[in-house]
Amino acid sequence: MRRVSILVVVSFAFVTSAPSQDKKPPxxxxxxxxxxxxxxxxxxxxxxxxxxxxxxxxxxxxxxxxxxxxxxxxxxxxxxxxxxxxxxxxxxxxxxxxxxxxxxxxxxxxxxxxxxxxxxxxxxxxxxxxRDELPVVAEKEPNDGFDQPQPITVPSAVEATIKGERDVDVYKIEGKEGDKLRIEVQAARYGSPVDAVITLYDSGRAVVDSADDTAGSSDPVLVVTLPKDGAYFLSVMDANDLGGANFGYRLVVRPAK
Ligand SMILES: [Ca+2]
Ligand SMILES: [Ca+2]
Structure with missing residues (x-):
């Protein structure tokens, strides 16, 4: 019920402010x-x-x-x-x-x-x-799960697309215990419709860490210290499960300073 009364107030405010908006030059x-x-x-x-x-x-x-x-x-x-x-x-x-x-x-x-x-x-x-000085990697589909990850090295910049609804892109990284990585998606800051979420898993598919939005942007940044030697899986997906040919993103993985 409370929600209904808030809605009424909001729509009333919109209606009363409409005439002043109409005065703006078209x-x-x-x-x-x-x-x-x-x-x-x-x-x-x-x-x-x-x-x-x-x-x-x-x-x-x-x-x-x-x-x-x-x-x-x-x-x-x-x-x-x-x-x-x-x-x-x-x-x-x-x-x-x-x-x-x-x-x-x-x-x-x-x-x-x-x-x-x-x-x-x-x-x-x-x-x-x-593009900057980082080695460029083109995304290779299918990379939709733990069974078919796309191997990438550190550092690299992957140019990729959330190609359709519920598309999940999985990358595989080899690391050593104590390696400190900075994993970042560049998308929303450049207007891309992707609201990226990244999750890092260890070789046993247990979550190491994840990130969604960072510092006023819906682009995630994850700084993580690897807990052991071995393979890691990194997934990138859209927070709203949307996707399409326009949903471009750049995944940057590099050693953290
Ligand atoms: Ca993709
Ligand atoms: Ca996000």
Whole structure:
């Protein structure tokens, strides 16, 4: 019952505040918004096609890049895009822009930003996730369980996707007692719809440690000291069991400082 009365108050507050929202110029509400890039991770030194997914992007005619003077960007196309049933459009995006993009080899990760420009104005700058110096590993499906894990070495950066609902990605790491590892997923901070959860298991499949959200982000960071020599399994999944081709993430495993 208490919940019902709270709902009434909330909806009343929404109704009374609605007229002031209507006074905003319409173009403010239609500003393009870039949520994330597909693929999520940009590759320095390679010409690549990137799709920017977001809101109010179907009428975008230009994308500009900042943070790298030598970067080249070319607008290819923009269109509305379907949102799967029951998926939140605010997180998935309902429109997209395709660009051809080239970053110089010596680009500084973290500094490259893209801005979409449409009839109503410019989007906020979107910070691209760019490969750094870590060895790159492409995810290899199927890696869905303890019986078929994907072996990775430390350090590495795995470029992967939660490819569908209830997809679980399992990686296998060899370690020694006392090794201190920092295991991190980069996804939500770059707008990916993935809310990652990571769990580390020992060779007997007992949980060593796990992480979900860290420091104001739904990206997990796990710093762990391995309790013994041997194989470990690391699983990555979405906290809401959602997934799809847009659900990119980067898994970074490296020695902790
Ligand atoms: Ca996967
Ligand atoms: Ca999470």
């Amino acid at each position: 173009e403010k509400r239609d500003l393009p918004k870039v949520l994330y890039a597909i693929p999520l991770i940009a590759k320095p030194g390679e010409k690549q096609k990137i799709t920017l997914r977001g809101k109010h992007l179907a009428a975008v005619k230009e994308v500009k890049v900042t943070g790298s003077d030598a970067a080249k960007v070319k607008f290819l196309a923009a269109k509305a895009a379907a949102v799967p049933n029951n998926y939140p459009a605010e997180r998935i995006g309902d429109s997209e822009v395709e660009i051809e993009f080239e970053l110089p080899k010596d680009v500084k990760p973290g500094e490259v930003k893209l801005t979409a420009i449409g009839p109503a104005g410019e989007s906020a700058a979107y910070t691209l996730l760019v």
